[in-house]
Amino acid sequence: MTGRVPLFEAEDIVMRFGGVVALRKVSVTQFEGETLGMIGPNGSGKTTFVNVVTGHLAPQEGRVRVAGAEVTRFRPHRMAAAGITRTYQAVRVFRELTVADNIATATVDAPNRMDADEIAATLDWLQLGHRLNVAAGSLTLFEQRRLEILMRLVQRARLIMLDEPVGGLSATEVRAMLQVLGDLRRRTGLFVIEHAMKVIRELADSVVVMLAGEKLMQGTPAEILADKRVVDQYLGRAHA
Numbered sequence: 001m002t003g004r005v006p007l008f009e010a011e012d013i014v015m016r017f018g019g020v021v022a023l024r025k026v027s028v029t030q031f032e033g034e035t036l037g038m039i040g041p042n043g044s045g046k047t048t049f050v051n052v053v054t055g056h057l058a059p060q061e062g063r064v065r066v067a068g069a070e071v072t073r074f075r076p077h078r079m080a081a082a083g084i085t086r087t088y089q090a091v092r093v094f095r096e097l098t099v100a101d102n103i104a105t106a107t108v109d110a111p112n113r114m115d116a117d118e119i120a121a122t123l124d125w126l127q128l129g130h131r132l133n134v135a136a137g138s139l140t141l142f143e144q145r146r147l148e149i150l151m152r153l154v155q156r157a158r159l160i161m162l163d164e165p166v167g168g169l170s171a172t173e174v175r176a177m178l179q180v181l182g183d184l185r186r187r188t189g190l191f192v193i194e195h196a197m198k199v200i201r202e203l204a205d206s207v208v209v210m211l212a213g214e215k216l217m218q219g220t221p222a223e224i225l226a227d228k229r230v231v232d233q234y235l236g237r238a239h240a
């Protein structure tokens with residue numbers, strides 16, 4: 001399609017760890033206004049891909065471009081300054097610091113940060129306003145996940161790459177998180193790694209399927225769920 005603006009373009013990414021090839025010439029482009037999902041068996045390279053795009057790993061080969069500019073091997077803070085950020089499977093917030101201080105750390109060195117009114121509105125939306133003076137380590141996992149998202153939003157991230165955002169949540173919390181993510185994708189670009197197909201089906205416009213470090217295919221949730229290779233290689237195993 002023409003006229004679509006890429007949020008990021010990753011081209012022919014190769015990432016090796018010693019003898020392990022985690023990514024074998026993987027190319028993915030995410031366009032503005034589109035939510036991308038990524039699925040695949042354990043060890044297929046999903047987290048490694050997110051780490052390359054967000055600057056946490058420097059690939060041996062390939063290129064990453066953001067808004068047309070080459071950013072390959074930029075460090076995470078430069079990627080964040082370009083608007084490309086991630087959250088973690090095991091949440092990373094400063095557990096000893098209060099929610100308010102966690103937010104303050106996220107706005108340091110963020111030239112484009114939200115102003116106080118916008119932060120207050122976002123806190124409200126994420127239902128964390130009443131928790132400002134609580135140590136982040138005493139929040140529930142669901143609250144910590146929302147705090148992590150908030151910390152990216154206050155930096156005005158253009159893309160948040162979420163690594164298993166519903167992992168470890170209860171069924172009720174999963175439903176609530178789906179609502180949060182449904183709203184979130186109207187505020188920023190979303191890229192979601194998930195094993196929970198419900199999340200992928202509800203959120204993703206397009207899904208990249210990874211297998212053994214390669215992109216097996218990409219398509220709409222309906223297309224990938226109907227693909228025999230995906231069912232055999234991934235869904236069959238996940239269900240087994």
Ligand SMILES: Nc1ncnc2c1ncn2[C@@H]1O[C@H](COP(=O)(O)OP(=O)(O)OP(=O)(O)O)[C@@H](O)[C@H]1O
Pocket residue numbers: 017020021022040041042043044045046047048049
């Ligand atoms: N820092 C590292 N050092 C060595 N090997 C690594 C490192 N990070 C990842 N790998 C290897 O790279 C491959 C891809 O791992 P990766 O974590 O990207 O997979 P994944 O699809 O995210 O898996 P999961 O669903 O379990 O999170 C695996 O073989 C893994 O063991």
